[in-house]
Amino acid sequence: MAEHDVIDLLMAQHGRIRDLFDEVEQAPPEKLEAAFGRLTRLLSVHETAEEEIVHPYARRKLGDGQGVVADRLREESVAKRLLHALHRAGVDDPRFWDRLAELRAAVTAHARGEERYEFTRLRACTTPVERRAMAAAVQAAEALAPHHPLPGVESATANLLVGTPAALMERAREAIRRALGRT
Template sequence: MTERADVVELLKGQHTRIRELLDEVAATRGDERKQCFHDLVRLLAVHETAEEEVVHPFARTNIDGGELVVRDRIEEEERAKQALARLDDMDPGSPEFFDHFAALRQDVLAHADNEERYEFAHFDRVADRGRLETLARAVQAAEALAPTRPHPGADTAMKNVAVAPVAAVIDRTRDAVRKAMG
């Protein structure tokens, strides 16, 4: 029987995958870069939505200085969503794309480190293993229904509840069309 992941393990694992995808986008060219970038956009979109709906509300109310910690993370996430939205319309082979991508990469890496240091590092002190496993399941449920593209301005649980269902349907339809078109 495998041990269930807690929310910190789950999110750190996703951060590892995000770092790998950032490296793959930087190292690839052509259609391969385009596919790696779309995989990155999808993972970041569902990951951040779940954090905004589950993780940040937990941190806000359970860790010391949680309100400030979450506010800073949400500001970082909003900047990344705006950058991703701009990049999604660019040709991944263009020098402009790569310049903007390099800046996004730095911001995303710093954001992941900040989450792990200022938010996740406190969770084991304020919740037991069972609660952290429950939070992991809540994150996975939120990800299953999350939009697959960045939506700047939908940066809180309340806004996500209002925007996410419609955005998710539109995004997942766009993903299917994009996949069918090759």
Template sequence: MTTAGKQDVVELLLDQHNQIKSLFSRVATEPQGAQKRELFEQLVHLLAVHETAEEEVVHPYARRKIEAGEQVVERRQHEEDKAKRELAALYDMGVDHPDFNAKLQTFSEEVLQHANREESEEFARLRQTASQDQLTRMAGAVRAAEATAPTRPHPHSGESATANLVAGPPLAVFDRARDAVRDWRQKQGSE
């Protein structure tokens, strides 16, 4: 692996896929309570910013440049739209709900299948199509997109790059303000 500054977009996204897999496992095995909720919030945040960045940076490039890009991206975006709705439902349900673990397991399997398809169908073709310099620059663009992405799913905001660029920053500000209030409340409760 390369350093963060030289990491290419495929390496960055693969690292995030591994983090997502790890968080799914940790959330699933954690008993109910504050630690489970915190891990789930980390997972929600990572999934939200990861998918937004893919929709803004990776998918538009893949759609234009890789073989059968239009079909590959359409399938991935359909899966991502479904995942946003399911993640929002899980988030609303909360980790203490009796059905949470079963629904999380089903959701986890779907997300990991999606990640495997991305890796084999989209990321592998990116490596074949883009130069190393392009891949490295795309990683920088993904990091920038993640910095302004919403921190939770907003399934009705759309899954296109345009929808994310228009709705994403205001939603991100709102989400980050909610996150700050939530964190403050949790801190006040622990003192």
């Protein structure tokens, strides 16, 4: 994504996440796993970057930033746990569609909360230069983020200590699978 403003970048990702939910829901059976994989990947890297970059900044910048971020982290925790359960059970699980609907509702409510209570206020109290710097930081964090959910890892420190090594191991496993001709 080429957005240079962190709020525009994150809002565009929210739109992409909505599109990916639609893609999963409309995927034929033979393409369902790949579509769900794309959704899982974007949700995972998006939330990691918010937890590492955006939420800490909002805590400091917004007058009631602690409360605003605490609410968002509770929402993220619920969504991560749902995504993790879905990912572990797989698309063939009989509860997949019900759990996917539950995940979509949780993610939609969370995105709405971010847009209303965090992003709007961050845009009002930051400069374009700050938002461009944050966008670059978010993109860097996403490049190093795990592609799968890590429930219970919802802070910048935990993401750096647990998420980055997990992401490196994921990338290594993916490279080995590609080298061996497995997907």
